[in-house]
Amino acid sequence: VDLPLAPPRRSDAPVLAADIVERLTYRIGKDPRVAERHDWLSATILAIRDRVIDHWMDSTRSTYEQEHKRVYYLSLEFLIGRLMRDAVSNLGLLEETRDALASLGVDLDVIAELEADAALGNGGLGRLAACFMEAMASVDIPAYGYGIRYVNGLFRQELHDGWQAELPETWLADGNPWEFPRRESSYEVGFGGTVDTVGSETDGTGRCVWRPGERVIATAFDTPIVGWRGKRVNTLRLWSARPIDPILLDAFNAGDHIGALAESNRAETLTRVLYPADANPAGQELRLRQEFFFSSASLQDILRRHLQQYDSLTNLADKVAIQLNDTHPAVAVAELVRLLTDVHRLDFAASWHIARDCFGYTNHTLLPEALESWPIPLFERLLPRHMQIVYAVNAIVLREARAAHFDEASIRSISLIDESGERRVRMGNLAFVGSHSINGVSQLHTDLMKETVFANLHRLYPDRINAKTNGITPRRWLMQCNPDLFALVRETIGDAFMDDAAKLVDLDRFADDPAFVERFSAIKRENKVKLSNLVARRLGIRLDPDALFDVQIKRIHEYKRQMMNIVEAVALYDQIRSQPDRDWVPRVKLFAGKAAPSYLAAKGIIKLINDVARVINNDPAVRGLLKIVFVPNYNVSLAEVMVPGADLSEQISTAGMEASGTGNMKFALNGALTIGTLDGANVEIRDQVGRENIVIFGMTAEEVGTRRAEGYDPASVIENSRELSQALMAIESGVFSPDDRTRHADLIRSVRERDWFMLAADFDAYAAAQRRVDGIFADKPAWHAKTVRNTAHSGWFSADRTIREYASEIWRAG
Numbered sequence: 001v002d003l004p005l006a007p008p009r010r011s012d013a014p015v016l017a018a019d020i021v022e023r024l025t026y027r028i029g030k031d032p033r034v035a036e037r038h039d040w041l042s043a044t045i046l047a048i049r050d051r052v053i054d055h056w057m058d059s060t061r062s063t064y065e066q067e068h069k070r071v072y073y074l075s076l077e078f079l080i081g082r083l084m085r086d087a088v089s090n091l092g093l094l095e096e097t098r099d100a101l102a103s104l105g106v107d108l109d110v111i112a113e114l115e116a117d118a119a120l121g122n123g124g125l126g127r128l129a130a131c132f133m134e135a136m137a138s139v140d141i142p143a144y145g146y147g148i149r150y151v152n153g154l155f156r157q158e159l160h161d162g163w164q165a166e167l168p169e170t171w172l173a174d175g176n177p178w179e180f181p182r183r184e185s186s187y188e189v190g191f192g193g194t195v196d197t198v199g200s201e202t203d204g205t206g207r208c209v210w211r212p213g214e215r216v217i218a219t220a221f222d223t224p225i226v227g228w229r230g231k232r233v234n235t236l237r238l239w240s241a242r243p244i245d246p247i248l249l250d251a252f253n254a255g256d257h258i259g260a261l262a263e264s265n266r267a268e269t270l271t272r273v274l275y276p277a278d279a280n281p282a283g284q285e286l287r288l289r290q291e292f293f294f295s296s297a298s299l300q301d302i303l304r305r306h307l308q309q310y311d312s313l314t315n316l317a318d319k320v321a322i323q324l325n326d327t328h329p330a331v332a333v334a335e336l337v338r339l340l341t342d343v344h345r346l347d348f349a350a351s352w353h354i355a356r357d358c359f360g361y362t363n364h365t366l367l368p369e370a371l372e373s374w375p376i377p378l379f380e381r382l383l384p385r386h387m388q389i390v391y392a393v394n395a396i397v398l399r400e401a402r403a404a405h406f407d408e409a410s411i412r413s414i415s416l417i418d419e420s421g422e423r424r425v426r427m428g429n430l431a432f433v434g435s436h437s438i439n440g441v442s443q444l445h446t447d448l449m450k451e452t453v454f455a456n457l458h459r460l461y462p463d464r465i466n467a468k469t470n471g472i473t474p475r476r477w478l479m480q481c482n483p484d485l486f487a488l489v490r491e492t493i494g495d496a497f498m499d500d501a502a503k504l505v506d507l508d509r510f511a512d513d514p515a516f517v518e519r520f521s522a523i524k525r526e527n528k529v530k531l532s533n534l535v536a537r538r539l540g541i542r543l544d545p546d547a548l549f550d551v552q553i554k555r556i557h558e559y560k561r562q563m564m565n566i567v568e569a570v571a572l573y574d575q576i577r578s579q580p581d582r583d584w585v586p587r588v589k590l591f592a593g594k595a596a597p598s599y600l601a602a603k604g605i606i607k608l609i610n611d612v613a614r615v616i617n618n619d620p621a622v623r624g625l626l627k628i629v630f631v632p633n634y635n636v637s638l639a640e641v642m643v644p645g646a647d648l649s650e651q652i653s654t655a656g657m658e659a660s661g662t663g664n665m666k667f668a669l670n671g672a673l674t675i676g677t678l679d680g681a682n683v684e685i686r687d688q689v690g691r692e693n694i695v696i697f698g699m700t701a702e703e704v705g706t707r708r709a710e711g712y713d714p715a716s717v718i719e720n721s722r723e724l725s726q727a728l729m730a731i732e733s734g735v736f737s738p739d740d741r742t743r744h745a746d747l748i749r750s751v752r753e754r755d756w757f758m759l760a761a762d763f764d765a766y767a768a769a770q771r772r773v774d775g776i777f778a779d780k781p782a783w784h785a786k787t788v789r790n791t792a793h794s795g796w797f798s799a800d801r802t803i804r805e806y807a808s809e810i811w812r813a814g
């Protein structure tokens with residue numbers, strides 16, 4: 001029966017206003033005269049949502065009818081932030097919505113602030129997944145994101161006397177108007193149990209049957225992801241776990257109330273909370289259960305959708321591309337082989353080939369402690385059939401390596417099984433051998449992957465590793481978070497850049513145009529005022545918007561060297577006090593970022609920053625020339641205010657350790673100058689914006705490697721740097737912690753004795769680079785010209801470019 005389709009809705013302001021009032025009245029049940037701001041937000045989202053649904057259904061239908069290849073992005077994290085402004089803006093309804101609400105006496109910007117951030121991620125990896133979802137819809141690629149619908153996202157950070165405190169994040173407390181429960185899309189996911197072989201091996205009818213000891217139901221919640229101009233609306237499908245039996249009545253009636261709810265509690269726990277670690281795996285069983293739960297549910301859903309359209313699985317790789325966002329979904333390789341072999345009865349070899357042709361794997365870190373591996377006893381108990389498949393795959397791979405005359409040491413490093421100590425399954429190796437493409441997230445990172453963690457696998461399979469330098473969506477990270485700059489650019493170079501960010505380069509010729517620069521810098525100053533107002537509101541600290549706003553916002557980690565930044569602040573503080581007449585450039589150092597709760601050194605760094613801030617900010621001798629601010633609870637929405645308000649972007653990681661960085665791209669696009677090492681995508685930012693429009697310092701990744709190999713003695717470096725040694729002494733002696741003089745002694749000792757992240761070795765170069773920055777900032781025309789050129793030459797870092805590369809070189813889609 002060809003059912004009539006709902007007519008698309010008109011969206012001029014009066015119609016929108018009427019729709020909003022209609023939703024408020026009949027869906028929210030509030031009288032407009034007494035409605036609260038959050039009621040208006042919910043009503044507006046419901047009205048906008050209907051416009052989204054029109055495009056969503058068009059997209060889903062066209063994908064089906066045109067038999068498009070679908071891309072599936074499997075990620076345990078999607079750091080989405082807020083969605084209303086994104087949806088309204090990408091549908092081109094911003095002015096209409098603003099006018100509609102204004103006609104009802106409501107300010108769009110005020111209610112937009114009330115939307116909860118969907119903080120379903122830790123940092124770079126999670127935010128990249130969110131930018132990719134928006135970009136895939138914007139470049140018209142049929143794609144699904146698969147993840148977990150955590151009830152509690154990344155913890156809320158509060159500062160208690162300068163110390164990080166973690167509080168539960170409750171984004172779903174007031175409901176989530178953007179999600180659609182899809183009860184019909186539910187799948188059983190098993191754990192534990194046994195594997196039986198039925199039929200006889202000899203006549204080829206033999207096959208394995210996994211009999212799980214436990215089962216839970218994965219049920220889907222869909223969120224529409226609107227692309228630019230509403231070209232396409234894709235689906236983010238997040239899985240939630242629920243019990244097969246919500247309550248065991250006989251146990252309950254027998255009075256065992258706890259036992260009666262055990263299964264439901266276990267299911268509930270499975271998708272309750274996001275693991276807050278972003279570099280070192282918790283290694284807990286629940287984490288492996290989460291990884292398998294969403295991988296299995298996603299693959300079952302993918303195969304169901306494929307078989308619904310094509311009644312065979314042999315063409316799966318022609319119609320399905322699956323991207324593994326780091327090793328977190330790597331168990332999907334074994335699960336797809338199981339589903340194809342045991343459930344859909346393809347032979348093992350065919351299943352293995354299809355799987356490899358479907359999968360691509362993205363590596364996001366070289367940090368050894370961040371590479372996931374699971375103890376075999378745990379893996380085997382939880383996933384007995386997958387353990388068998390891992391062994392079978394390993395046999396194939398090691399046979400190929402021996403045929404290629406690899407020595408035993410290489411064989412050991414290639415093996416999916418780490419035999420060095422406790423036997424463990426290497427998820428990075430499993431993802432590698434199970435994928436036809438393995439990509440790094442910047443050129444340098446990719447080169448280092450070939451030389452380090454995957455050197456031998458690269459030797460065995462030399463045509464798999466490729467570079468896909470990260471990108472960011474210019475919609476959220478320019479058009480929406482910096483509308484004034486966006487409007488100025490549009491007025492200056494026309495609209496073309498809105499559909500092709502590379503066109504931003506047309507701005508270059510205005511870098512020395514005083515009239516343009518006047519307006520460009522005025523907008524930057526306005527954004528700095530906005531940021532200052534936020535800091536005043538939240539921390540009661542007053543900032544001078546004409547000072548140099550020096551910003552470092554990212555997860556707290558020793559390799560990101562927030563420590564080097566604050567030690568340099570102490571050295572500068574000392575100089576301002578000892579050379580008061582020097583014409584210092586007033587500077588505000590702004591920090592923000594969360595530390596993994598179990599990462600004590602990182603939490604110590606947060607406390608150190610706050611201790612130094614308290615002393616410097618209250619020292620009259622500084623006369624406001626230097627201020628330190630740590631803004632709590634860093635998240636996507638805070639970044640949307642801090643990025644446009646920055647003059648200087650701190651990208652100072654130890655070279656070779658930041659796979660790419662994406663904050664660096666956001667700052668450059670919003671007209672900030674980068675001070676950084678030649679690490680990750682900083683190298684490509686330098687190539688794009690030009691050596692004269694970035695301030696590079698410090699050792700290269702190669703020099704770091706050499707320095708370590710030669711034996712690095714931080715003590716000798718420290719004694720040869722008066723600034724550094726004085727600053728370290730001031731901190732360790734308690735100048736900034738009079739209430740506990742030895743509080744920071746451990747942090748300083750780890751620099752003096754080991755300094756694995758080469759803070760001492762790079763310090764003098766860093767401090768000198770900061771003085772160079774002062775010099776440039778004092779020369780306003782020079783400064784502004786450089787910042788304009790950063791915006792002009794950041795188009796290449798649009799996620800649209802990155803996604804087009806994935807689509808043509810990995811997914812062969814779109």
Ligand SMILES: CCc1ccc([C@H](C)CC(=O)N[C@@H]2O[C@H](CO)[C@@H](O)[C@H](O)[C@H]2O)cc1
Pocket residue numbers: 122123124125126128277278279280281282326364365370372441470658659660661662680
């Ligand atoms: C298992 C614990 C865990 C969780 C997350 C991760 C992520 C890989 C960490 C991460 O977010 N990596 C960042 O990914 C960004 C997107 O590619 C890069 O830009 C950053 O350089 C990289 O640190 C590692 C280990």
